Amino acid sequence: QYTPEYTPQGKEPPKGPPQPFPYALSSTYLTYLARTEVEIHKEMVKYAQALHERLGMIHAYLQDYEESSIKGTSHMPEDADPWQRATQIAAHPITAYRMVRRFATEFDHLGSHVSQQLERQLEERINKLSGVFPWPSEKDLGDAMDAILRVHYVYNLNLEEFARGNIMGIKTDVGFTPSQSFKIAEYAAKNEYYSLALDWLRVTESRIKEENDTISVSGFSLANTYKRNIEKHDRDFDRNKHNSHLYMFTERLSENPNAPTLRSVNYEKLKGVAKEDHPEAGHYNFLALCNGENFQRPRYQATLKCWYDKRHPYFYLYPLKAELLNHEPLLIQFHDIIGDAWTRDMKKAAMPTLQRAPQNVPGATPRTAVYAWLEDEHIPNAPIGRRIELITGLHVRGMNASEALQIASYAYGGHVSTHFDSLGGNPDKDPILKLKGDRVTTFLVYLNEVQKGGLTAFPVLGTHVQPVKGSAVLWYTALKNGQIDMRMLHGACPIVLGHKWIATKWTHLNKNFLTRPCDLNPDI
Ligand SMILES: O=C(O)CCC(=O)C(=O)O
Ligand SMILES: [Fe+2]
Structure with missing residues (x-):
């Protein structure tokens, strides 16, 4: 009996009315469908084989009848009386024998019961699977x-x-x-x-x-x-x-x-034109960055560097590989900050609650992905909050210092339009914003390698980040005065081939306005 092991919602069928799953938006759902179809294909092959055999038997039966009873009476006129024709067949030892043989052996064995049984089996299997998870729709x-x-x-x-x-x-x-x-x-x-x-x-x-x-x-x-x-x-x-x-x-x-x-x-x-110089430049810059272009001046690029960061004693044992992608505003990629075990834990913990990111919601950024939120206790063996604190010096774990970890998964074509991570709401109207302050940094971890596409593009900075497995990118989403830093406009380029999983931690201003480090850059 086939029980799906790799299901989007864990082993339990969802309770309550089936919710529509965003099949095409999530590599998890697509993978589940692909896994399911392996089983359906097996049943189909069996059924097709049985139908084929059955058709063979029907042809053999027809051939036997035509070669004996029809041939044996072919000298009779078209409109001969059927009784006369029957008498003729019965009178001939071979046509009569072949007829008895057909009645005795063939009718019961025309294979109908085999294919019918397989058809029932196939139907049951499909019903069962589509009862557990709603089928993809139009x-x-x-x-x-x-x-x-x-x-x-x-x-x-x-x-x-x-x-x-x-x-x-x-x-x-x-x-x-x-x-x-x-x-x-x-x-x-x-x-x-x-x-x-x-x-x-x-x-x-x-x-x-x-x-x-x-x-x-x-x-x-x-x-x-x-x-x-x-x-x-x-x-x-x-x-x-x-x-x-x-x-x-x-x-x-x-x-x-x-x-x-x-x-x-x-x-x-x-492409490469500043937004101030043309209202549509931002869109084409985004396209160009997604296509691998970079608009930082060569002289500027020459000042960007990689180094081993050993500010914290922890990093004497495991030197932190830092890569500066932009000085000011700061954009920095840290390499090899987590391994496969943590990645696996995060994906697994996120699986049961992955849901479609809201689309076409006024004020929300268009994105085609599924996501889930993880609290620290969901991933006890992947203490990412502490690691981010070590790397960045930010307050991540304290009360109201950050949000839960967001795990997002994209399928082919999945993307996020350009946006700012700071929300820029009014703290007088929003009690949570008042308590925590706006988002102040983004720490985005790439959980896997994307085969083609899926860059994170920054149209104002004129650069992009390659999603390298186990690496993370850090930037300040807000200025020192707490306002949105408009230069940090960014979006996720569509995936062309492969999957993309990310984990994002946003820290908030109120617990972090003293932590803003100016020492991440090795020159300072
Ligand atoms: O997936 C990415 O590369 C960026 C995602 C992003 O900007 C977001 O989730 O806010
Ligand atoms: Fe973002």
């Missing part, structure tokens, strides 16, 4: 397509390559079929991702041609979607929407089908 499929389209847009994918399984230079064997890429094209067109839709339509078309496949997508629906996408684009273009719309072209498509996309033109024009 909404999840939408999330899954959004994730693909986000990766497509941010990394300006060469879709011909991607759809064949070449994931930004990493060759895999799995691509999309023409009907699958067409489905994404239709979804993109419907959601006004005009430039993306056109790419998917072109890929669909070239695949159809290449494979000479005239069945899976009809020429009519392909042409129709093309036409509608162009018409709708041009209508919006005429309404001057190209001033705000990210997915448009620089010209009307009906006049120039090869017009460049706004993304590609603006990307070249605006």
Whole structure:
């Protein structure tokens, strides 16, 4: 009996009405689905095999009947009386014998009971699994397509390559079929991702041609979607929407089908430009940083350094590897600060309460991830608070000094739009803010290596952080006067290939206004 071992919610089925799981947003849920499908596939193979055998038996039966009873009476007229025909069959020793044999052995063994039994088994298994965890829905499929389209847009994918399984230079064997890429094209067109839709339509078309496949997508629906996408684009273009719309072209498509996309033109024009100089520069800087660019001046970069930090005696035994990514405001990455055992403990402790991060909530940053909050007692063997205190000199563990540890997990396409970690609320209206003060530092630990994508990008600083397993990045989210430091704008670039897990600890101002160290930089 299959009992899922690796379930998003631990071993217990959820109590109360099943909540929809954000399957496409979380590597945990996706992994669970993948694990479940291993079992379903096994049952399907058994069932298909049984059906195949059954079909073979049915064919053998038909052949026997046709070769004996039909052949033996083929000299009789088409409209002969069936009784006369039956008499003829019964009179011939071989046709009669073959008939008796069929009745005696075949009808009971046409295999129906085997395949029927397997069909019941399969149905039971699927019902059982979908009873424990709700099945992915249309909404999840939408999330899954959004994730693909986000990766497509941010990394300006060469879709011909991607759809064949070449994931930004990493060759895999799995691509999309023409009907699958067409489905994404239709979804993109419907959601006004005009430039993306056109790419998917072109890929669909070239695949159809290449494979000479005239069945899976009809020429009519392909042409129709093309036409509608162009018409709708041009209508919006005429309404001057190209001033705000990210997915448009620089010209009307009906006049120039090869017009460049706004993304590609603006990307070249605006990357590296300061926000003060162009209102849209921030967006294109973020894209460029996600694509691995860096806009710190070479002279400035030359002043950045790595060193072994031994301020605390603890670090004589385990020297702390520090890497300065920006002087002022400070951005610093510490390497090898936690090992696999702690990482495992954190993921495991977070698993039972992972939930979808709020999306489309006014005031909240759009993010596609799942997360959970861990108190120290949830991870007694991974005392991260003390380690952060040793590394940073901040108050982390005391009352109101920090928040619980946030564990977040992203799946492919998962991202966080640019934001500030300080919340900037009004302490007179918010008792918790009054008690703790606003967030003052972010200490973000990367719990695994991401194969492609998933950088943390800082568009104002013009730099990005590579998610290196076991490393952590530290910055001040607020100025010394407690106000949000606008230079610390940052976001998480979409994951392209792999998983991304992070653990974040935010310290708060009231317990930390005396701890603000100026000695993290080795020069001071
Ligand atoms: O995942 C990342 O790299 C950044 C996440 C982040 O900025 C946040 O959770 O506030
Ligand atoms: Fe953040």
